[in-house]
Structure formats: structure tokens, C-alpha cells
Amino acid sequence: MSLYVTELRRLFKRRVTRVMLALLVLGLAGITVSFSVASHKLDPAKIATAEARAEQEFQQQLVYHEKSVAECEAAKARGENVDDRYGPDCGKEYPPLREHFQAEWYLPFQFEFRSGFGIFISVFCGILALFAFIVGASYVGAEWNTGGMMNLLLWRPKRLSVLLTKLGALLSSVLAIGVVLGALWTTAFWLIGKYDGITGKMTQGVWESFAISGVRGLGLVLAVGAIAFGLASLGRHTAMALGVAVGVGVVSEIGLRIALQIAGVRFGDRYVLSTYAMAWFEKKFTLYDYRACDYSMGGCNPAEFLITWQDSALVFGVGTAVVLAAAIWAMRRRDIT
Numbered sequence: 001m002s003l004y005v006t007e008l009r010r011l012f013k014r015r016v017t018r019v020m021l022a023l024l025v026l027g028l029a030g031i032t033v034s035f036s037v038a039s040h041k042l043d044p045a046k047i048a049t050a051e052a053r054a055e056q057e058f059q060q061q062l063v064y065h066e067k068s069v070a071e072c073e074a075a076k077a078r079g080e081n082v083d084d085r086y087g088p089d090c091g092k093e094y095p096p097l098r099e100h101f102q103a104e105w106y107l108p109f110q111f112e113f114r115s116g117f118g119i120f121i122s123v124f125c126g127i128l129a130l131f132a133f134i135v136g137a138s139y140v141g142a143e144w145n146t147g148g149m150m151n152l153l154l155w156r157p158k159r160l161s162v163l164l165t166k167l168g169a170l171l172s173s174v175l176a177i178g179v180v181l182g183a184l185w186t187t188a189f190w191l192i193g194k195y196d197g198i199t200g201k202m203t204q205g206v207w208e209s210f211a212i213s214g215v216r217g218l219g220l221v222l223a224v225g226a227i228a229f230g231l232a233s234l235g236r237h238t239a240m241a242l243g244v245a246v247g248v249g250v251v252s253e254i255g256l257r258i259a260l261q262i263a264g265v266r267f268g269d270r271y272v273l274s275t276y277a278m279a280w281f282e283k284k285f286t287l288y289d290y291r292a293c294d295y296s297m298g299g300c301n302p303a304e305f306l307i308t309w310q311d312s313a314l315v316f317g318v319g320t321a322v323v324l325a326a327a328i329w330a331m332r333r334r335d336i337t
Helices: 003-013 017-038 043-077 113-148 148-155 158-196 204-234 238-263 271-282 307-332
Strands: 284-289 303-308
Touching: 003 017, 017 113, 017 158, 113 158, 113 238, 113 271, 158 204, 158 271, 158 307, 204 238, 204 271, 204 284, 204 307, 238 271, 271 284, 271 303, 271 307, 303 307
Parallel strands: none
Antiparallel strands: 284 303
């Protein structure tokens, strides 16, 4: 039996993998079901109800305005100063307008697949990335912690071959799970749009855009899994990867933001990892520096700093390469016993 097949079996026999996979499926299913319940296909009856409610709200505001004007004029007749309370001319020049009461405001939520599915690609990839991180870290971390890695190396003494095969088994499994669940996720939301909302005008370009976004998302998921694997291998414990993740999150998302803001660094968010994640999913992300504006001179256009998906690819690619290179170096140099 090949080492790769053995590692695949070992990966899916682990309780953590099975539990996390079950939670992943249940979580995604729960999101789709709840969203299906929240979305409503609009029919003529719902539209007529919304129009009637908009008209009712307009008439109520009209009555309230007329009552307010009458009270103001009565107070004026008594010699009271009402300008501060009602404004000049008792507010007659500002009656409610019918166009300010749109029927769309009173319609229930309707999901449109074409315009709304993009954000759910990011949601799916974010959840899958969490799965990849936990499974990737625990997979190799537990092997080191329990002595399984040493026993495996007695049977297969090629260190790098063992480590890279484990990594390949992990990433190929995550990729397969992502492709299968991603197809089901897309189908589920398309069905929601078809039966509980609208799909919009779906063209080949729209589908290609969704596919490219999905590929980018899966690329980031694989990078997250590889980084978790590398960190756990470096520390020979799952806690190593989890600790680094918490530390980076606290330092990058909280500490660094505060420090850069206090220091007055322009476009400080360009040093925060979440900014590059946003740019990766959205193709580009623009930062604004409103401190460059002088509002005493009227409105102004703030300074801009553009981060593209290529910048994100460089950041995440270099980070992944550094972690894996360190893990490989440690595997070759350190004592296994």
C-alpha cells in the first residue's frame, strides 16, 4: 500500500477530522436552510400589500403634518414664539412627499442569486479555511505528540518524503472536500434564488466570475491549511499552530491597528492581514486617508491606497513558503527521538 493512501486513511480515521467534517457540513446546511426561510419570492399579492402599506404610512404622515401646522398656527395666534419649535411658516413648505414612501421598503427580503451569491463564496471559504486550519494542525501535531511520527519513520525513514506526503494528503483532501461542498453550496443558493427569490440574468461571464472567486478562495484555504500544518510540525504540537494563530490575530487585528493609529501612520490597515484577505476575495481593496481632508475648505477627496489581489497573493504566498521551508528545514535537522 502506498504511503499516500495510508496517510489518507490515517487522516480520515482521526476523530478530530470526522467531528470537524460533520460540523462543517451541519454548519453550511444550517446557513442555507435559515437563509432559504428568510428569503421570499415576491408575488403580486406581496407587492400590492407593500404598496398599500406605503400609502398608509404616507397618509398618516400627511395627517400628522397637517395637525402640526394647525397647532403651530394656533400657537401663533396666541402670540407665542413658535419658530424654534416648528420652523418658519410652521413647516408648511416641508410636507411629506409620496415619493419618499417607496413600496420596496415594505417588501420582505428577496434573495437575488446573481448579485448576492458573491458574498456567500467568501463565507464558504472562510468556514472551510477554519476547518483546514484545525484539521491541518491537529493532523501532524498529534502525530508528533503521540509518537506516531517516530513509529512511521522507523517503517519509512525518508523524513521529507513522509512530511510532504502527509502535507499532500491533507491538501488534496481539503481541496476535494472544498470542490464537492462548494458545488453543493452553489447549487443550494441557486435553488434558493429560483424558488425563494430570483436568480437574475445569469450569463457565462457571471458563472465564470463566480468560478474564479471560488478558485481564489480555495487557494487561500489551501494556504491556511499548509501554514497550520507547517506550524504544528515546527512545534511538534497542535497548540503551536493554534497559539500562533491567536497571537497573530491579536497582534495584527488589535494591537497593530491601535499602535499604527496612535503613531499616525497613513493607511495603517495595509499592515493588517485581514485587509489582504479582503483584497484577495474582492480582487482589490481601497484604503482611504480622511486626515488629508481640510473640511474647513469644503468637501475634498481623501487620499487613496489600493491593494490588489496580486499584493495579497505575494503576502500569503511568501508567508506559506516561509512556514513550510522552516518546517522542512526542522524535519531534516532536528533529532526525531
